[in-house]
Amino acid sequence: MQIKATMMSLTITIAFACAGAAHAQEQVVKIAHVGPITGPVAHVGKDNENGARMAVEDLNAKGVTIGGKQIKFVLQAEDDASDPKQAATVAQKLVDANVAAVIGHLQSGTSIPASKIYFDAGIPQISPSATSAKYTQQGFNTTFRVVANDIQLGATLGRYAAQTLHAKNIAVIDDRTAYGQGLAEEFIKNAKTNGVNIVATQYTNDRATDFTAILTAIKAKQPDLVFFGGIDASAGTMLRQMRQLGISAKFMGGDAICTSALPRLAGEGLIDGRVFCAIAGGVEASGQKKMDAFKSAYKKRYNADIVQYAPYSYDAVMTIADAMQKAGSTDPKTFLPALSKIKHEGVTGTIAFDDKGDIKNGTLSIYTYKNREQTLLSVIK
Structure with a gap:
């Protein structure tokens, strides 16, 4: 019995030692x-x-x-x-x-x-x-x-606005962040290359909630598309106020507006087939x-x-x-x-x-919104 007890004790000791190791x-x-x-x-x-x-x-x-x-x-x-x-x-x-x-x-x-x-x-x-x-x-x-980066994103959106949406007169707004400003600059460069007329450039910040003055100035220029370099929270409010002011132009932005939260943020300002955006990413079939x-x-x-x-x-x-x-x-x-x-x-x-x-x-995905759902249009490289 003493031998068995000693052996059991030794086994337990070894087991604990191994576990510790x-x-x-x-x-x-x-x-x-x-x-x-x-x-x-x-x-x-x-x-x-x-x-x-x-x-x-x-x-x-x-x-x-x-x-x-x-x-x-x-x-x-x-x-x-x-x-x-x-x-x-x-x-x-x-x-x-x-x-x-x-x-x-x-x-x-x-x-x-x-x-x-x-x-x-x-x-x-x-x-x-x-x-x-x-x-x-x-x-x-x-x-x-x-x-993908903003050079790719801005270039793609600029071409898409001109070649696919056939926009001729575009107003541009950016929120002066590194992201918003950089994206807007790349968009303008490529939209102009594709024959688009930039009728207005306006600026805001990423904390703003009232865009009435900016949008009123833009309305007078009669753009057929408004491009926004900024975040979805701002874009949602902007879309609401565009509808209140009777601005019927299409709306476009980059990945920061291209979220599943935009329908909630935009409310009745989100109109089917009127909002377009691109995400710096996306998977092919x-x-x-x-x-x-x-x-x-x-x-x-x-x-x-x-x-x-x-x-x-x-x-x-x-x-x-x-x-x-x-x-x-x-x-x-x-x-x-x-x-x-x-x-x-x-x-x-x-x-x-x-x-x-x-x-x-890097891939890029172009989306619109239909029935308040994000709808993929194409994935490109």
Whole structure:
């Protein structure tokens, strides 16, 4: 009996020792997500965060081993409130927290000031949604994005307005953010190239709620299309006020207005076939099955439909994890070169970066709204 008891005790001791050793081999890796969780585009920021969180949960459920260690990924989510100063403060906080990578920020105006801080610290940053060309033109080897940029987006919208919608006289409004101004400038350049007459240019800001004066001035110019470089919250109010003023022109904007929330925000201002927008992304027919599966999983996890860029946040996290596995390390200095050369098959398609950190062969999706639902018109490269 004494021998059996001793053997049992020894077995238990060994078991605990092995469990302790296995536990010791687990490594916690922090991946950050930053976006506006407060303010007028909080619904889009939370959508991006949800996509990143799903990726972290899926990685942990699958079990990832890197460099002989079992990895536990942790998402550190932060709010930049769409404010460049707060974005910089949060960026420094994440550097101090030794995060391995950053997914974000949502907007160009916050991604750009934060990017210098991440670059100085050698921390990779992948934005799932910032489209300003300037973001990846700063010479930072830590800066990436998984969507097309404003040069591509503005060019596509300019051509579409002229060649498909046959607009001749266009009024342009932008909210003076890095995103809104950059997109409007690219749109104007390409619309003019296609023979369009720009009859008015007006400016606002991303917090404004009264556009009556701007729209009244535009109405006098009798445009057949109004282009807006800004966010969906502003676009929704603008569409309401356009209807109140009797402006029957078509309305067009970029990805920041192209959300599932626009019908709610615009109310009776959203008229079938009158609003057009483009998203810097989208899947071709060959990838639709994978995207549908993601949408279903997202709905099950959050009891809500995706707003816009959640799949791109998801892919950004998975791309980081893929680079770590290829490099055999979670150290940013070691896996950063692997990230720059990555070819990751994601939910949104193949993710590979050019020498600036822009996605190669990025797609663009043109949408309109019918019966208060976002309706895809075409996916182009």
